[in-house]
Amino acid sequence: MNGKLNIGIVGLGRLGSLYANYFANRLPDANLVAVSDVRQEVAKQIAHEYKAKNWYQGYKDLIADEDVEAVVIVTPTKFHTEVAVHAARAGKKIFCEKPLSLSIEGSVEIKDVVEETGAFFQLGFMRRFDSGYLTAKNKADSGEIGNRVQFKSTSRDRERPDLDYLRPENSGGLFVDMGIHDFDLARWLMGEVKSVYATGGVLAYPEMSEIGDVDNAIVNLYFEDGTIGAIDLSRNAIYGYEICSEILGTNGALQIGYHRETPLQVMKANEISHDVVPGFYERFEKAYIDQLQNFVDNVLVNSPPTITADDGLKALLIALAATKSLHENRPVELSEFR
Amino acid sequence: MNGKLNIGIVGLGRLGSLYANYFANRLPDANLVAVSDVRQEVAKQIAHEYKAKNWYQGYKDLIADEDVEAVVIVTPTKFHTEVAVHAARAGKKIFCEKPLSLSIEGSVEIKDVVEETGAFFQLGFMRRFDSGYLTAKNKADSGEIGNRVQFKSTSRDRERPDLDYLRPENSGGLFVDMGIHDFDLARWLMGEVKSVYATGGVLAYPEMSEIGDVDNAIVNLYFEDGTIGAIDLSRNAIYGYEICSEILGTNGALQIGYHRETPLQVMKANEISHDVVPGFYERFEKAYIDQLQNFVDNVLVNSPPTITADDGLKALLIALAATKSLHENRPVELSEFR
């Protein structure tokens, strides 16, 4: 390589377009050389906007493009497996957005192909690159809060995403789509999960019943080392996009997150107020860029992936166990899935 | 009555002595006329310090004291029932500290005697009188956050209380002793609980195993109306006494609690810091006084009790269900206890 990594992006939805922008304008060690999307016009337009040399409708054509060294997969989750497997077999470096897959089978297939081919495969969980989470991880690992005993995490969308996106056959449901971030954090910050118990309901958006998913849920975690955790999820935090987590130890605690976007307090009669965090883009822009930078760096200097297919599989298992627990109203052991 | 309520306090431990002080010095509509404690010397000394006319070793003597109009029960929980029943039969007004009793039987006995005798009986759950919780309750009830969908609550001691106090036969265990506050808040702020699931462990103080209790736990709540909740408890928040709660609704959220005692920020190289909330006394002093004032007011103006024996029983049922869930590792319906 000439010192820069040549990138091809598969899937140009909201996040895919953002990544195109980042690779084109924010990541000096990467070249955006190709993009693909089933919507031909979108591929063409994004290629033009971010000066990618080539654009394709089919991902196979992109993977076949010899200029493309690294394939960045940002398709709907249900296509992750086929694109990842194809790219791995073609000898490309791979970055794949979370969640790894909607199914255990799909996840295992990726994992197996990666092992078999030795392909470089890095999964996206951008929260691990946020300065708050990163510093918390370092402090916890360095023993600053003693032994970890509890983990808490909250993820809340400001409002329900598009119903079509939310259908479990597309998103995997609340736990696979949204909780997966917290499950990954739980593993990363605390250790492996042994069992889960989940409650939830359709409490804010009656139309969620039609698609067979809940809009609010709480998941109880029991870790293999006996420590415990709770994760709460909601689609209806209209006061902003709230992502916060906490690690409680025997010698202190670490609380991650914030609530204000603009550095301004408005003092009025009887009330002092500030604005809210609008969404994932504002909250995690730097983490997204740092994550892609980390991917590029790892490839360029031959480091192993920071987050692996196995990490994706293990987070998915927690999400599936939570889903099962919700349906069967009982604690579910992760070992049930082996 | 002469416009003031004549008070006799039974039990002069940490909280009982505090109440003696409050009745003597902070509650102008009350007279502290008698105190009792099995430790004769303590009763005598507290009577002297707060100018109570009479002091007794036995609670029956205090109840028999004709000057005593109202009996305030602050004994260890296991004695609540016998004192309360005796006082009710003697026609006294009663304030009883939480929890109502360690057992369903003891709770029901109080409830029955209160109904039978028509005695005035008010239970203590001081958090309901804290300005943060009170304002949150009013805002939630007035519809300011739309329909309630989730409840979260955290109670953390700064360090483990005395082991002897903690023994389940004395304290009732983590859920009955500490969680009971959060269970009462859950009922008060959200509605009746249908089932619970609890996890927990001995994670900070190995000696807790000897007495048969856990030091950290998380309880998942499922309310009768389908809404959900999570309560986390810890004995080892060395960074201060943390009590915080949250109600999430379809139109906003209410977050109750604070972390700083002294209004001072200390700005040092690389770090900005403040102090912590030392303990229950500093956090809830005003709530304790307001609660006793409310009891006195209710008696003096013939209002019904703000918190009843039935409230005590219902909170206890949740605590017992959580305890059972922890032992049997399954969700437990409150109806199992009927």
Added chain:
Amino acid sequence: MNGKLNIGIVGLGRLGSLYANYFANRLPDANLVAVSDVRQEVAKQIAHEYKAKNWYQGYKDLIADEDVEAVVIVTPTKFHTEVAVHAARAGKKIFCEKPLSLSIEGSVEIKDVVEETGAFFQLGFMRRFDSGYLTAKNKADSGEIGNRVQFKSTSRDRERPDLDYLRPENSGGLFVDMGIHDFDLARWLMGEVKSVYATGGVLAYPEMSEIGDVDNAIVNLYFEDGTIGAIDLSRNAIYGYEICSEILGTNGALQIGYHRETPLQVMKANEISHDVVPGFYERFEKAYIDQLQNFVDNVLVNSPPTITADDGLKALLIALAATKSLHENRPVELSEFR
């Protein structure tokens, strides 16, 4: 003395009534034995309410009362001197509310009589007893922020007090009435002031012009040791009663103050808010009580006064220099007043 200090209060306005309550109900080492006020009915009613044995219309009668050991002066400032001098000559212990006097002459007269008679005289500046200010003082004195270099302080009323109260002949004007607190803090936390420069204006309440005072002002301080400070005052902070201060040192800073009364955050669409600090009573209740307790303690154990007449004189000199600076638009040396 019988272990308790017998108190007589002169002046039963807003603060005098509050002090009556504190002495009667919150200060176990004091007895409220007498009160006086030119409004006979008020004196009678307060005496009744707080069980003071005697009440008087004239302060001389109260001072003549042999039961009265300590005289607490809470009259309008313009009467401080005559009451204090009379009480000192009668051999009473004296607590006098700030400011010491409206004039240098009145201040010096008190100071001289106190020296001549050896009377115990303590001045009230309750902020020195606030936990935030107290801790800041201790930290600064212990060297935690290195050498002090700047002092900043803000005092803001929520709205203009009664015009009659505000008249300079009654209140002394903005600097003597309100700024005096910050000037005392400046001396206490930093050291003696050498010169001041003040700007100000009638910016919120046009009617202030009629009484010859400003409603907003900023005072620049130059301390004798070369360090500097700025104090800003306002009558129109409708968002609450704001009192905050800061000491900047070579090794850190201390920021004192807070903005929220109730421990509750209200999260709504696009806005997160909390309530405000209503007024001086809520902000400084504990400081007021601690200050009176300190006065009682000092008398009972024969300690010197915590804040002296000389402190009152020196703070007044800064206020008068600021007033002069405002009128003459030039920096004014405190030495001009000697």
Added chain:
Amino acid sequence: MNGKLNIGIVGLGRLGSLYANYFANRLPDANLVAVSDVRQEVAKQIAHEYKAKNWYQGYKDLIADEDVEAVVIVTPTKFHTEVAVHAARAGKKIFCEKPLSLSIEGSVEIKDVVEETGAFFQLGFMRRFDSGYLTAKNKADSGEIGNRVQFKSTSRDRERPDLDYLRPENSGGLFVDMGIHDFDLARWLMGEVKSVYATGGVLAYPEMSEIGDVDNAIVNLYFEDGTIGAIDLSRNAIYGYEICSEILGTNGALQIGYHRETPLQVMKANEISHDVVPGFYERFEKAYIDQLQNFVDNVLVNSPPTITADDGLKALLIALAATKSLHENRPVELSEFR
């Protein structure tokens, strides 16, 4: 133009290099085509790093470069005038970093040439583009806080910059170098200043005496409409780079600024802490980029400059008046400089 603005940067110090990066990688509507610096090697290296076609040692060569449409001046302040005048006469679009000049003459010369030639000239005051300041400006202008009555602003470096940089002949001294930002904010947020009074001293870094400047100062502002302000400056806020401001109105207040960089609270025994804002780059990165974007946009769509040479002159006049006031210990009218 081809839709993009071709940029040449003169001066590649700390900020000049940063701007090169921004124009190359963050501003899609600009092309970085040339850079110049008296240090030939630096020019060459930056040109290489950010793919600028040309590099020069002399600014005249850069201005003569026909590819350069817009000249961005980031030289030491003392060279602003000659570069700006040269660029204006050459018909280039100009962005010039603050302060405009160290002298009134230098400022007027730029202003005159800009008027004479009709050149596009925009001055840099990045704080106006910070989301906190921008939102405050909009809210204040829309009447949300009623009539403005007071302005406060604080600028604090974490530690003293390089002595050589600080020499008044290079930096202009504390008021011209650092206070100029606050003076510009004062004008922008409140209106024109009529007179100032300043105090200050060498309080943290004794070596400041040698170069003839102070390290701490406070400036009192009197605005033409009678409103007032205070600005405090320090070179020794070791707890971080602090920039905060406040507008107090008759109907509320706006407080701008923040103290924490990483979204993490660390809860330890007796202390809860967070990190600090490291420096101007972290605090204002987005504002710097938005400001350059605004410059590019204004040029491309033929809008007038957002901040003019006249703004630069007027802010400088306040800084010079403050300097004079500090030396002469008297309030100084800005009209003295006309």
